[in-house]
Amino acid sequence: ELKVEQNPLFLSMQEGKNYTIYCNYSTTSDRLYWYRQDPGKSLESLFVLLSNGAVKQEGRLMASLDTKARLSTLHITAAVHDLSATYFCAVAFINTGTASKLTFGTGTRLQVTL
């Protein structure tokens, strides 16, 4: 059974600071996704990471994937209040060569304060 753990679960940070959210998973996979969810809203895709060493950046967010360590990170640079949201990583379970099931982490609730 694929398990996905995120930490921290809650993160309060000041504007302008840097921080990293970690996503660990338990079995082999080479597909990892990061999503953002605002309170009461749906999920918005941020990044798709498809191979070992993949790095993607969008604005103040940068995501990376290390498939050997089964670890992905979401790094926040110089946080701003608009980044306040819950961030989820999700890992695809590979079954007979086809990725068919997505397992989500429990989410990291990020609060950026002035």
Added chain:
Amino acid sequence: NAGVTQTPKFQVLKTGQSMTLQCAQDMNHEYMSWYRQDPGMGLRLIHYSVGAGITDQGEVPNGYNVSRSTTEDFPLRLLSAAPSQTSVYFCASSPRGLANQPQHFGDGTRLSIL
């Protein structure tokens, strides 16, 4: 282009009642899935479908049925509602399995079982 449309947005049921949550997508996506989101538990996969006529169970399928008679529609049926099924339900779709593109999520259905 409406994307993924879920109806209803809110619903209150009594224990033992049955109902169907509707999900439709207009992007000709092959892969569709249903998740439930509970506080502190992220999203958990209920059922998924890799194409019309093909469905399979996810992590928490008990108490739910699905069918996929068309590419566009993927309804979720609660057979006999229980308070433990109080949750927010999200439907999602992606073009071909969980390949190199993220899932598109609907706005969710907030369901309360009394």
